[in-house]
Amino acid sequence: xxxxxxxxxxxxxxxxxxxxxxxxxxxxxxxxxxxxxxxxxxxxxxxxxxxxxxxxxxxxxxxxxxxxxxxxxxxxxxxxxxxxxxxxxxxxxxxxxxxxxxxxxxxxxxxxxxxxxxxxxxxxxxxxxxxxxxxxxxxxxxxxxxxxxxxxxxxxxxxxxxxxxxxxxxxxxxxxxxxxxxxxxxxxxxxxxxxxxxxxxxxxxxxxxxxxxxxxxxxxxxxxxxxxxxxxxxxxxxxxxxxxxxxxxxxxxxxxxxxxxxxxxxxxxxxxxxxxxxxxxxxxxxxxxxxxxxxxxxxxxxxxxxxxxxxxxxxxxxxxxxxxxxxxxxxxxxxxxxxxxxxxxxxxxxxxxxxxxxxxxxxxxxxxxxxxxxxxxxxxxxxxxxxxxxxxxxxxxxxxxxxxxxxxxxx
Amino acid sequence: xxxxxxxxxxxxxxxxxxxxxxxxxxxxxxxxxxxxxxxxxxxxxxxxxxxxxxxxxxxxxxxxxxxxxxxxxxxxxxxxxxxxxxxxxxxxxxxxxxxxxxxxxxxxxxxxxxxxxxxxxxxxxxxxxxxxxxxxxxxxxxxxxxxxxxxxxxxxxxxxxxxxxxxxxxxxxxxxxxxxxxxxxxxxxxxxxxxxxxxxxxxxxxxxxxxxxxxxxxxxxxxxxxxxxxxxxxxxxxxxxxxxxxxxxxxxxxxxxxxxxxxxxxxxxxxxxxxxxxxxxxxxxxxxxxxxxxxxxxxxxxxxxxxxxxxxxxxxxxxxxxxxxxxxxxxxxxxxxxxxxxxxxxxxxxxxxxxxxxxxxxxxxxxxxxxxxxxxxxxxxxxxxxxxxxxxxxxxxxxxxxxxxxxxxxxxxxxxxxxxxxxxxxxxxxxxxxxxxxxxxxxxxxxxxxxxxxxxxxxxxxxxxxxxxxxxxxxxxxxxxxxxxxxxxxxxxxxxxxxxxxxxx
Numbered sequence: 001x002x003x004x005x006x007x008x009x010x011x012x013x014x015x016x017x018x019x020x021x022x023x024x025x026x027x028x029x030x031x032x033x034x035x036x037x038x039x040x041x042x043x044x045x046x047x048x049x050x051x052x053x054x055x056x057x058x059x060x061x062x063x064x065x066x067x068x069x070x071x072x073x074x075x076x077x078x079x080x081x082x083x084x085x086x087x088x089x090x091x092x093x094x095x096x097x098x099x100x101x102x103x104x105x106x107x108x109x110x111x112x113x114x115x116x117x118x119x120x121x122x123x124x125x126x127x128x129x130x131x132x133x134x135x136x137x138x139x140x141x142x143x144x145x146x147x148x149x150x151x152x153x154x155x156x157x158x159x160x161x162x163x164x165x166x167x168x169x170x171x172x173x174x175x176x177x178x179x180x181x182x183x184x185x186x187x188x189x190x191x192x193x194x195x196x197x198x199x200x201x202x203x204x205x206x207x208x209x210x211x212x213x214x215x216x217x218x219x220x221x222x223x224x225x226x227x228x229x230x231x232x233x234x235x236x237x238x239x240x241x242x243x244x245x246x247x248x249x250x251x252x253x254x255x256x257x258x259x260x261x262x263x264x265x266x267x268x269x270x271x272x273x274x275x276x277x278x279x280x281x282x283x284x285x286x287x288x289x290x291x292x293x294x295x296x297x298x299x300x301x302x303x304x305x306x307x308x309x310x311x312x313x314x315x316x317x318x319x320x321x322x323x324x325x326x327x328x329x330x331x332x333x334x335x336x337x338x339x340x341x342x343x344x345x346x347x348x349x350x351x352x353x354x355x356x357x358x359x360x361x362x363x364x365x366x367x368x369x370x371x372x373x374x375x376x377x378x379x380x381x382x383x384x385x386x387x388x389x390x391x392x393x394x395x396x397x398x399x400x401x402x403x404x405x406x407x408x409x410x411x
Numbered sequence: 412x413x414x415x416x417x418x419x420x421x422x423x424x425x426x427x428x429x430x431x432x433x434x435x436x437x438x439x440x441x442x443x444x445x446x447x448x449x450x451x452x453x454x455x456x457x458x459x460x461x462x463x464x465x466x467x468x469x470x471x472x473x474x475x476x477x478x479x480x481x482x483x484x485x486x487x488x489x490x491x492x493x494x495x496x497x498x499x500x501x502x503x504x505x506x507x508x509x510x511x512x513x514x515x516x517x518x519x520x521x522x523x524x525x526x527x528x529x530x531x532x533x534x535x536x537x538x539x540x541x542x543x544x545x546x547x548x549x550x551x552x553x554x555x556x557x558x559x560x561x562x563x564x565x566x567x568x569x570x571x572x573x574x575x576x577x578x579x580x581x582x583x584x585x586x587x588x589x590x591x592x593x594x595x596x597x598x599x600x601x602x603x604x605x606x607x608x609x610x611x612x613x614x615x616x617x618x619x620x621x622x623x624x625x626x627x628x629x630x631x632x633x634x635x636x637x638x639x640x641x642x643x644x645x646x647x648x649x650x651x652x653x654x655x656x657x658x659x660x661x662x663x664x665x666x667x668x669x670x671x672x673x674x675x676x677x678x679x680x681x682x683x684x685x686x687x688x689x690x691x692x693x694x695x696x697x698x699x700x701x702x703x704x705x706x707x708x709x710x711x712x713x714x715x716x717x718x719x720x721x722x723x724x725x726x727x728x729x730x731x732x733x734x735x736x737x738x739x740x741x742x743x744x745x746x747x748x749x750x751x752x753x754x755x756x757x758x759x760x761x762x763x764x765x766x767x768x769x770x771x772x773x774x775x776x777x778x779x780x781x782x783x784x785x786x787x788x789x790x791x792x793x794x795x796x797x798x799x800x801x802x803x804x805x806x807x808x809x810x811x812x813x814x815x816x817x818x819x820x821x822x823x824x825x826x827x828x829x830x831x832x833x834x835x836x837x838x839x840x841x842x843x844x845x846x847x848x849x850x851x852x853x854x855x856x857x858x859x860x861x862x863x864x865x866x867x868x869x870x871x872x873x874x875x876x877x878x879x880x881x882x883x884x885x886x887x888x889x890x891x892x893x894x895x896x897x898x899x900x901x902x903x904x905x906x907x908x909x910x911x912x913x914x915x916x
Contacts, residue, residue: 022657025435029660030492031484033652038468038480045465052458056450063449066604285747286723343744344751345736347724353743 123212126150135190142188142198152177152212155327156309162223164312165331165360166371170399175215178310180206186236198236202261205229206310223309228268234259242280246388247350249289252279260302269305273298274313278411283341287350291340293411295320298333298361307332312362317404321358323375323397332362340411345380353378356395373398431484431494433658436699440655440691443645448687448778455779456731479787482667487913489789491576495658495703497668501574502800508808514570517581520548520635522588525595529611529619532601535561535710535718536622541595547638550585551710554718558624559760559814562634563824564712568679570809575675575797576668578705581637584814586630587623592616627816639705641694646686647704649782653691656702663782670786671794672706674839677774678798678831680764682725683711684776684783711777713824714762721762723750730777758820760813766830771838788844788900789916795839796849799867803829833869841869843899845916846890853909858886885913 026032062068118128131145153175157168186200207227211217235258242251254277262269274297281290297313315321315329320336336358345351359371379393391406463469471477486492493499500506521543529538536552553561562584569579598611623631649669652659663669676684688708693700711717716725727750728735738746754763772791776783806825815821840847840863847863858879864870876895880887887901905913 020435022437025437025657026660028432028435029658030432032660033483033662033665036480041468042462042466045462048458048462048465052454056454059450059453060444060447063447064605069604285744286751286753288744288747341743343739345739346728346732347722347730349736351740351744 123152124150125152139187139189141185143184143186145184146182148181150177150179150209152209153215154178154310155325156218156223156330157328158218158223160219162219163363163365164223164309165329165362165365166373167366168329173216174218175211176218177209177211178206179209180204180310194240196236196238196240198238199233200236200259201231201233202259203229203231204261206308226268226306226308228263228266228306228308230261230263230268230270232259232261234272242278244280246383247287248280248291249287250280250282253277262302262305267304267306268308269302270299270307270311271302272311287342287344289342291338291342291352291411293320293336293338293340295334295336300332313360315358315360317395317402318406321356321373321375321395321397322354322377322393322404323356323395323402324373324399325402328399329358329360329373331360331365334358334360338411348383350381350383351378352380352393354393354395375402379404429486429492429499431492433494433496433660434696434699434701435658437657437701438655439642439693439700440644440653440702442643443653443691448685451686452730452778455781456729457733459779459781460733479785480665481787481915482670482790483665484661485667489793489914489916491667491793495701496578496666497576498578500576501805502576502797505800506574506805508804511570511574511805511808512812514573514812515579515581517637518544519583520546520585520637522585522591523593524548524550524591525593526598526611526616526619527595528599528601528608529615530601531615531619531622532603536619538619540592548585549636549638550633551636552619552622552633553624555622555624557718557720557759557762558626558632558816560715560720560762561710561718562632563760563813563815564679564681564709564715565634565636567809567813567824568681568709568712570812571679571801571806572675572706572709574801574805574809577672578703579709580639580705580707583635583637584626584632584812585635586626586632587620588630589617589620592620626814632814639690639692641692641703644691644693644702646689647691648686649780653702656691658701664785666782667790667793669782670790671797673774673776673780673783673786674771674791674794674798674835676776677726677771678828678835679709679712680714680721680726680774680831681709681712682721682775682777683708683717684780685778713827714756714758714764716762720756721764723752723754724748725777726750726774729775729779732775758815758817758823760815760817760820761824764824764827766827766834769831769834771831771835788839791839792845792847792916795835796863798832799836799840799863799869801828801832806832836864836867836869840864840867841892843897846888846899846902848888848890848902851904851911851914853906853911856909858888858904858906860888862890864890864892 020028112132112134114132116130118126120126127149129145129147131143133143135142154177156174156176157170157172158164158174159168159172182202182204184200184202186198188196188198190196205228236255238253238255240253242248242253244250254275256275257273259272260270261272274295276293276295278291278293281292282288283290299307299311299313301307309330312330312332313319313334314327315334315336316324316326318326320334320338321329336356338354338356340352340354342350342352355374355376357372357374359365359373365371375395375397377393377395379391381388382390391404393404395402395404468477472479484491484494491497491499501511524540524542526538526540530536531538538550540548540550542548551561551565553559565582566584569582573579594611594613594616599608600611600615601607602609620631623633626632647653648663650662650664652662672684676682688706690705690707691702692705694703711721714721716722724732727748735748739748749768755765756763803825806828810821810825813821813824815824839845848860849863850861852859862870862875865872865875870892874892874894876891876898878889878891878898880889880901885903885905887903889898889901891898903915904911
């Protein structure tokens with residue numbers, strides 16, 4: 001009897017929950033979603049799922065392979081120990097090539113940073129950089145950097161007669177080839193959390209090489225890059241009183257630098273001075289900021305020394321005048337100012353509108369009042385991990401438009 | 412014999428009152444894909460939102476011409492049965508203070524811990540180890556400058572959700588000493604990229620300890636989660652059904668316990684309600700093998716944004732909220748969102764967490780959730796019953812397990828949870844969307860009931876009036892809180908003589 005009851009219980013359990021197929025499970029389920037006219041009515045909307053399928057698969061693949069992290073690592077955006085090999089595109093579409101990036105970054109913010117980077121965009125060109133930096137606490141070597149490059153299309157706008165700077169027009173664009181090796185060793189000391197002092201020594205060797213095919217060369221008699229081996233040094237001071245890190249909301253930053261370099265046994269000798277300041281003014285609401293920037297940079301011959309044209313500072317989309325192409329205005333001195341209104345669109349995305357103004361100063365320049373150029377525009381910055389990761393900016397000026405997409409750039 | 416078999420079948424059958432029969436024995440499902448939140452998040456916040464414009468049913472609902480579809484897994488009492496998704500606990504049978512504080516229970520992790528894998532570079536550093544009992548333990552570390560920020564979410568929010576009825580893992584605060592961590596056999600440390608693993612060295616253990624914050628006594632600690640029993644089979648989606656689970660017959664966006672989770676998460680400010688923070692476990696219980704569904708990872712609760720304070724947008728906007736971004740972009744920042752004002756953050760272990768301006772129906776998780784979007788007033792009401800079942804004393808008992816080095820932090824948390832609870836109660840127990848009437852019975856020919864809003868203090872009897880309408884097959888009871896001037900939506904009650912057969916809010 002007991003065995004029979006046990007068999008009945010077992011049979012009932014089997015019937016109730018076990019040993020039955022999926023279809024029967026579904027049939028016996030107490031609750032089921034009702035068949036819905038609603039789902040049929042929503043069917044046309046589901047067509048949007050079709051183009052999403054490859055996008056979703058791509059996102060899944062990208063996440064599973066850490067693709068963005070690998071890409072961002074190629075632009076110094078990393079916080080971990082790693083090494084990697086990454087493809088690199090040519091700087092101006094001269095060709096694509098490959099790059100290698102080996103870097104180490106202790107996870108602690110006050111750790112050493114070592115970066116080695118080499119890219120070869122093709123056409124015989126290359127760029128390589130190695131740098132080591134440690135946070136400044138006491139007077140000691142704080143950074144060493146070595147940079148080498150071979151570029152066969154260095155932009156230089158040279159007016160007929162050899163003038164540079166604001167007197168040039170877009171049609172005056174010329175190109176040259178330059179091979180360069182530079183070394184900089186700097187000893188730094190932190191003065192509080194916001195200030196830093198540095199003294200540096202530099203060495204540089206550069207020579208003009210053949211420009212790339214199709215590039216308009218500098219006319220004979222015009223400024224040339226020449227050849228120079230320079231050794232020099234200087235002083236640097238920086239003050240960072242801005243709050244908010246990569247998205248400053250108040251405060252100011254200031255950096256000044258003075259340096260000198262000369263060519264042992266040669267005719268190149270120059271003095272260099274630069275000052276950059278930025279201020280961030282909080283406006284009527286959180287994260288609405290008016291960012292102001294002013295820059296001054298000048299190189300001048302020391303005594304009767306020659307200043308290689310390549311070392312003259314430039315005013316362009318990457319340095320203070322955002323609607324003008326790379327290297328557009330270059331002369332002994334550059335002054336620029338910017339005002340930028342910033343506001344957040346969402347948590348990781350700031351929008352901005354800007355006006356820039358600037359001019360170069362030096363031989364062959366028109367009167368200052370007529371030299372000033374302006375640009376205006378706007379853009380957005382994307383942030384991740386508290387850092388600016390992507391800048392997209394569109395500038396408009398008297399000579400056209402300039403779109404800049406940059407990674408890891410901050411103002 | 413036949414009668415015995417029938418009785419046994421009835422006893423074994425999940426058609427017993429209060430129990431769903433979603434635990435049939437099923438073949439072992441494949442492990443589904445893991446935490447692919449990019450495609451998930453991007454889809455639900457872009458394509459899914461765009462589809463609404465082409466969905467006539469959604470448009471009709473938006474215009475108020477069509478009601479939200481009712482949940483598909485409610486019983487005749489308009490309640491949720493115990494199931495592999497949910498177990499009625501505190502709201503049905505009050506748990507003691509000790510039970511509330513214990514949560515899912517289990518023995519705390521016992522050192523020494525043999526570390527098997529570590530991910531020190533993750534946003535929340537973590538490692539997996541086996542304890543002295545051979546159990547798999549998942550450890551997470553708070554940020555060094557914010558000890559307790561993630562831990563309190565894991566410890567307290569998980570216990571609240573467990574008491575509410577959800578399946579969650581057990582969590583403990585575990586002291587870490589240099590002698591308590593050992594290098595497990597074959598231990599690995601994550602490389603920079605997914606899938607990269609390097610052999611773990613003793614130095615990695617030291618660096619793990621270095622990453623652990625210090626507790627009140629100066630010793631380091633971590634929050635430990637006990638591994639769940641069974642085989643992990645990947646997360647569950649808040650949409651659709653799992654194809655390889657025959658027990659999964661109710662679309663997830665139609666499950667009341669998932670829809671109602673929105674209110675609980677709003678209460679706890681757990682903004683990380685995405686698919687990746689869920690887990691299906693293939694378990695064996697009562698001789699059957701089936702999937703049980705768990706919620707995981709509560710470190711984004713309260714004011715925590717996973718080891719850093721929550722951004723102002725969290726709880727108010729999706730991670731990418733096209734509407735808010737569009738308005739902000741086109742107004743050139745002139746529109747200042749109310750939540751952009753600076754927030755007080757006096758307690759590092761809690762982050763910015765308060766009840767000021769909290770409106771539960773406007774709360775948003777960081778990722779759009781299809782089940783949340785589909786919640787009907789009855790689902791929110793059901794969840795409000797869970798939320799308001801916690802008294803201040805209950806919250807104090809649960810908060811006692813947290814880590815609060817700052818004086819006043821624990822009290823602030825309890826007070827804030829109480830205020831937010833009351834906001835949920837006022838919104839969903841005392842508003843017109845749902846008549847908060849329960850426990851119907853017939854006495855002396857009259858239908859009687861309990862008014863939860865009055866019972867729990869969200870309404871007074873002075874201005875409360877009830878109106879009954881009799882239809883052919885049911886009675887409709889409406890409630891007024893303004894002395895009878897206006898009445899809200901009714902609760903429907905089906906009777907058979909003196910027996911209450913069905914209730915629908």
